[in-house]
Amino acid sequence: MADWEQVSLRLRTRRPQADILIISLVNGPYNFLDRQCFDELNAIIAPLDIKTTRAVILTGGVKDIFVLHYNVDEIIDFGLSVPSWLPTPPFMLRAALRLESMIASLGLRFLVRKTLFAGVADLNLYKEVCNLFRSKPQVFIAAINGACFAGGCEFALACDYRVLIDTQTPVMGQIESLIGLIPGGGGTQFFSRTLGTAKALELCLEGKTLNSSEALELGLVNRVTPAEDLLPTAIEVAQRLARRSPYVIQAIKDSIHIGSSLTLSDGLLREQGWFGGAALMAETHEAMKKYARLIEEERPHTLDDFQDYLQPFANGTFFDFTPGSAKSATSTKTVKTD
Template sequence: MRFLRTERLGSVQTIWLNNPPYNFLTDEVMGELIDLLRTIDGDREVRAVVLTSAVEGVFVSHYSVSEILDGVQSAPVVLNPRTAGAALRMSEFADHVPGGRAGLARAGAGGVTNLRRYHEVCRLMRESSTVFVAALNGRALGGGCELSLACDLRLMAEGPFEIGQPEILVGIIPGGGGTQMLTRVLGAGRALELCLEGAPIDPRRALEIGLVHRLVDPDELLNEAQRTAARLAKRSPTAVRGIKNAIHQGGSVPLEKGLHIERTHFLTAASTPSAKRAMALYLADVEAPIDAGGDISDFVADGLPDWVAGTRVDFTE
């Protein structure tokens, strides 16, 4: 791969984005990433992924503006929401026709295909049974912020870095899922503020509003992300997929539909042999201190940390 570096340590795979000096996302970068993610999705040995950057001080500056501009300059007409929707449907149809994508590119609609490829990368991450941890080692703007939002956890280096959605400053809107994921992560008010202002925020402000989960010393960022990934890699993959689906899909539909999605994944996870073994072991662990004359607080203090660390049960499914 030209733009990605990878390393496997146990059940954790680390991916470094490597397109110096600014680490722009491009169609080629996303092509490599989608191929790698599909491989990971079919590899039962990979249970967690750390996504970071090989470029010092930069996670992703943003998606290549030159590629976006090329895509729209070649378009024969100015689009409105109706014609843009038709172009997207045509792009979806072209996926199933030999040479369809090349034909779209010649017709000036190649940018639509690139946009859908970006969304496919993020979809694979959100729907996977693999846990994704973003280690933001620097600037994460536009498509970089959106790529981090497709991860399950975001750790960011403390320092003079920026994160946000500046697309409106050049007259466009986030196109990699930013409006949708920011609304789900931060709520509509914060999402509107970030997207309308366009001004990046610093790591401390990002932590304050919940855009990132933790701030870490830059020298410790990768180690902390890998430790977090290694711990979460020990969770049940069936439960991981169920939680991600219930939150991402169920959280954006009416409550009754969301509850149905949750119930479906609850029953699916509970029926696995490893979950049955784990629940039986948990009951035994809870009963032991009680039988010895203690109470549930003894288990919480002494036994629960082993469960949190993922060292008590091996979830092999």
């Protein structure tokens, strides 16, 4: 496996194989998220090309800490920057967030950061980077190597898949209410969508922390593994899921993240649009033809037959969904025929 490369002040990376990128946050001593961290993450993740990177693993580079939480000093600075006489009800802050997003889309966020609303820009940047996790065609996997609270918990929940070290000590939770805050990086929304309203209210109001078995039982993480197996397990998951069609990965993520918040009718329509698009992909078309030939030739009937028969599909070795692979295969066939 390649050595770690320090690519920016707070991030280092390595590639266990060419199309899998591991990003490690190194912001000692507590691995806080902050403005600098999200600027650096945005610079790495936004330009990722599916032709070169099929999966991204995010982990902590500080022993026993994934992300402790967001840097409280930056939140304090935001509170001090806004004059006490200035009315700031939630609806005004929501309007400020929308306005800042428009300004940022014009490439002018640096101007906002020179004003008393710099904290608004930071809130939007947090959301934008996490939206990249949810919208890009790569699979994003959080390899949670330790403490993962508040903003760190939200950061992990923004990923598609989560692997957590096995520990009986508290390791995850939305603890903001304990110091007079609420989750600001999506925690209320992730918890309510994952756990339901009652459990989300309980955990967010109490600021309750969870050990790994509790997080797994609730469905906040997908796998629990011994600490020494954390990255190997995350890499194994990345290798398997990276073999899926990038179009399908993006379609499923969009249908679930966006479609599930729409009405059932609109959600179904969104899903059907992606389904139709997938059916028109050259790689999907070739994979379906290969499948039809295989089932005609092997004619599986028993459960044991189906178990053996489906294994290549599950591990992603049945067909190469690399963009352009169908065209390459067709070209090779043409050359052989000639």
